[in-house]
Amino acid sequence: MKINKLLIVFSVLLLQSCTSQSKKINGISFVASREAVNQSHIKPVVNLNANYAAVMPFGFIKNLNHPDIVFNTNRQWFGETKEGAKQYIEELYKSNIKVMLKPQIWVWHGEFTGYIEMKNKTDWSVLETSYSKFILEYAQLAQEMKVDIFCIGTELEKFIENRPNYWKKLIVKVKKIYKGKLTYAANWNEFRRTPFWNDLDYIGVDAYFPVSHSKTPTFNECLKGWKTHVQTISEISNKNKKPILFTEFGYRSVDYSGKEPWKSDRSMYQVNFEAQTNTTKALFETFWKEDWFAGGFIWKWFHNHSKSGGDNNSQFTPQNKPVEALIRKQYHLK
Template sequence: MKRFFILLISLICCSCSGQESKVNGISFVASPKEINETNIDPVVKVNANWAAVMPFGFVKNLKEPSVVFNIERQWWGERADGAKKTIELLHQKRIKVMMKPQIWVWKGEFTGNISMDSEEDWRSFENSYEDFIMLYARLSEEMKVPILCIGTELHTFVQKRPEYWSQLIKKIRSVYKGKLTYAENWDQFANAPFWDQLDYIGVDAYFPVSDSKTPTVEELRDGWQQHKSKIKMLQSSIGKPVLFTEYGYRSVHYTGKKPWDSERTNGDIDLIAQNNALTALYEEFWEEPWFAGGFLWKWYHNHDEVGGEDNNRFTIQNKPAEKLIQSLYKDD
């Protein structure tokens, strides 16, 4: 009888360990001004159980060897005090947080192209970036944030300076006890040299999956297969779960052709294409045991004033896709 009881308990424990809920996340855009709990209620309503909080550091150009961060000129939500308050509000609603400090290059130049011309500049930039990340690593530990993302779409920096990143990860772990990831762009995710030092393989999942104006779910799922096989191949070799640190589609024609395209053009609104693309991604990945979930790009604090059916941007707010995600996230 005793042996039977022990076996039963072990079976229950094994079963439960395999049922960890997915990250049904949103990317919470930093607010210009202080927010309160009413700004979190729509996040709860869409059934998100996670949110990425994204303080920012700024770089003047792709060769500038310093990161400017946590200064008064920044928006409230981009600074440490704003990030802390946002985390508190999310925690009050039982929403888990991934801290995701990000770099913005003036004029919107791509962070993946940041590269210094001299060893001296590299060292200066690395010291500055370390100060930036360690501030938010300490805040993440203070706030008991479960996941910290140590960088976003920095492939040149990452690939040219692997020793720096290896040491930075060790320093982060000396002050932060949660799990670590890094958000690499869809076309470079296999080239990050340090996945074995992290807890999740982080991918910003803007993969091209269809050339059609309004692609069907079936067509989009077909378009995922080549990318999915590469993701799974890396996951199998590293042995860490995959987390979509960003995913999303604009409500625009040809949304699956260049999903990373954020050009501020109006018109060509296609709410069906956005729905279909989100449905296909969810159906392809959310049931996979090696897939941890993802953070939808992007969600604004002022819910009633953003998005809408005449908006062709990434946000799902006040569009049919909001109800879709509410349903998909509820089912998990």
Template sequence: MCACSGKQIEKINGVSFVGSPERASQAHVDAIVSINADYASVMPYGFIREPDTPEIIFDTDRQWFGETRMGARQYVELLHANGIRVMIKPHLWIWRGMFTGDMKMETEADWQRLEASYREFILNYADLARETGADMFCIGTELEEFVKARPAFWEGLIADIRERYRGKLTYAANWDEYTRTPFWEDLDYIGIDAYFPLSESRDPGLEEMRAGWQKWKTEIRELSLELDRPVLFTEYGYRSMDYTAKKPWLVDRNDERVNLGAQAEAQRALFEEFWREPWFAGGFVWKWFLHHPVSGGPGDNRFTPQNKPAEKVLREYYGRF
């Protein structure tokens, strides 16, 4: 659907379904259904030793089940059996958790090796998306230097994926990358991992965070209308801690004080600003673990909304839209 048609786009009320060492069970999916989610991203992984290493290692018996092809298939099939649509969203992990957006080769030969390795990795999962009838496929996650350095490769890769898979396509650009991504018009959605800074406050309130969205929202809307593509938050979320909206992308092990209310209000601000917009397609909260009863909780300062006030906010807005 045209992003600027003025019609209401059906919202994607999604969760980022974290790969586990084990198979998913019906109880794991029941928890997703209970918050009115209707979409999940399934995230198989490939691994790279260093940011300048051209070889991607994937689908090995040393990985967790949910991060492999077999595991992704089992997750997709179970989610589909429950009426939940699926985006297959392959990720790369660089040793020690280094940022994938900085991945950059030193020589032309290494760039070509990386291209060959990435093509094998991503087409493997595009084939899985076709085989399982996945509803959407994400061609990459936060790979700015790779995209910037090798635009012709990405153009060809998208064409190759289209030949294999007929569903919707997106790319998960980091929040400070998406305006420079060159191939949005070749995809169906402008995908953004939406960790935009909104407030410097320790304990920001709802209106402060809504105000913090305004400049970013204007930029996002303008790009959507210019390119005639709806915007999808391929990831969104906040940690349940003080200063949650200052640098929402932080994944460190800091011991900031748990702040459940700030996380809940940050999510509410995002829903209030975006979910009614006709050019906005919805998003996938980061992140949702299989074992719901023991995930998150009142002492946890990490991203998951599970067993926190933020879960009630999700249930409310996902039920509303």
């Protein structure tokens, strides 16, 4: 009898272990807005079967060579500030949505953050001081709110390439404040060179990999397009013994959506829902079954669901488009 009881206990524990390992992060990137949110804004996230949301406050710099980061000012939208991020997290928690806090930098005129690079040592020192103040303040919020994941930066390749020792020291400082899981959101063509994955819990990738050159990429084309990329991604995971987390993923509902998925160019305006659906389906099919893959955050989700996306929208959001049903189905799977 004792042996049978032990076998039963062991089987239950094994089942629980397997279930916990297979549970993916089915996330959305919750866009900061001008206003506070309430449960009417969170309900569509729940209806999508999402279990995580990335909350994204912002800091701003004037240009790619400017070292001062401005943040938490009354000139920012509410959701871009510390107060707003806290309020968003509180509302998400009410619906049992877990959170990745992902403070980001915005360069005026929308220039790519990966190109932020100072011209001299003095400016690098100023930038480091400014960025530390920015990220450590949000690390304190992450700890206060007990968020599950904290992202220490997004697409900052030149900053990391030029100042790797600073980033190593920053991670140590973050860990003294925040006791949860850590990641960094590397761009799709950056993550292979990121030097500090061993110091974090997830290898974060903004997954805008090119997978098809077709105007309307087919599901099978995209599956084929992923083959080389997925091999590299899995190798980086195995090398560092860390799971892969897509800190951002998604496609625009536009012609050639799989060719250069990172583009938000407004000159691309031909709405193509089939392209968005096929590319997204292929990404799910390629990654969500893999043990070394933790999950990801769809880019991007606006708080006012009824007025977001829709028939004439060629941008990234899946809201009120055919791909939303695909995501809901995928996120429902256990």
